[in-house]
């Protein structure tokens with residue numbers, strides 16, 4: 001069985017973070033493992049408290065995983081401080097980890113900050129160069145590129161700039177644009193649009209976590225990057241389209257909608 005590791009924060013309400021990642025990887029047919037960067041006390045209405053692990057303890061978790069069950073892909077989500085980012089980068093280099101997907105989580109759907117502002121530069125300098133793919137949403141891509149994004153042309157320009165500067169592919173997610181859910185992939189200067197039908201569902205807690213974990217699972221199974229993105233978009237559209245409605249705020253998705261395990265298959 002192929003394997004994947006998520007390095008991210010725990011969401012006590014189970015819809016985002018580590019919990020979303022483990023459910024998504026499992027439903028996409030890989031064996032899922034985790035290294036937790038922080039505990040959050042949060043629910044669908046907001047984040048109440050964050051407790052970071054120490055850099056030493058994060059390293060111990062990553063070492064325990066790699067020394068025993070080597071992951072075929074690694075997804076990185078919420079990492080709140082520069083110190084923790086440096087530990088992850090150092091360990092990924094040490095183990096020559098492949099298929100690294102970085103979701104540069106900065107702000108939760110509920111509006112709470114999940115990354116310290118001074119950690120952004122460390123993320124760009126240390127982690128992005130190790131990544132196969134980085135998956136910013138529009139506000140995160142504005143921060144990573146330093147430009148404002150209003151149109152599809154702006155999205156293309158920002159994705160090319162981040163990809164060129166950091167030598168990794170970029171999937172710029174359009175979930176925050178007004179009418180659609182079109183995402184664009186920039187890989188080696190080539191732009192591909194992935195069109196998604198916008199689903200009228202306010203319950204989008206954990207969409208970014210879910211998409212990046214599904215991409216990592218597909219890379220672990222041997223699919224090419226563009227096919228991994230296509231399959232992940234299809235999976236997230238199914239999870240959103242199942243219209244689960246839990247909680248008082250933006251609720252979680254139905255990760256287990258795919259009862260036929262269509263998404264679990266491997267590449268030939």
Ligand SMILES: Nc1ncnc2c1ncn2[C@@H]1O[C@H](COP(=O)(O)OP(=O)(O)O)[C@@H](O)[C@H]1O
Nearest residue numbers: 137173174175176181182197198199207208211
């Ligand atoms: N209402 C929606 N209908 C269909 N797809 C959506 C919707 N909202 C977000 N998505 C998709 O979910 C994924 C995550 O996007 P986004 O919400 O922009 O990320 P984040 O959670 O990081 O802010 C993207 O593939 C995006 O196109």
Ligand SMILES: Cc1ncc(COP(=O)(O)O)c(N)n1
Nearest residue numbers: 009016017108206207208209
């Ligand atoms: C621990 C944790 N990690 C990430 C997110 C972002 O969630 P979203 O995918 O909705 O942007 C979150 N709310 N909590």
